[in-house]
Amino acid sequence: MLGLSEVLRFYLFTGKVNFRMGCISLCEVIRTQMNASPEDERNVFVFMNASRTIVRIIHYERGFYVMYEKRPGKGRFRKPVYDSRSGKYKISYSDLVCLTEGLLRTEVRLSEIDSKALIS
Helix, strand or coil: CCCCCCEEEEECCCCCCCCCCCCHHHHHHHHHHHHCCCCCCCCCEEEEECCCCCCCHHHHHHHHEEEEEEECCCCCCCCCCCCCCCCCECCCCCCCCHHCCCCCCCCCCCCCCHHHHHCC
């Protein structure tokens, strides 16, 4: 069962990848091109094809790789916003839900810690 939640870290792969690849081949992409460990249960890796019509999500859970694929009936997925501070497309769980459900976020909520950082 795919158990995704807000406590996990979500990473979007920004390079080109052949979507005929299976889970093991995509894990090798995670190791070599993202310099990350696909066996880290805290990480979730998101792959999107160039036309943004397919999203694949890979997660390692309880000793097994889980790959989830989502395709919209029509249209395409929105591309997440690039974070220039981190140099990555690191996205939150809620952003992933919006991305895969075709929702557009219209408000941004800052955590109490983020709000204090903006004030000082």
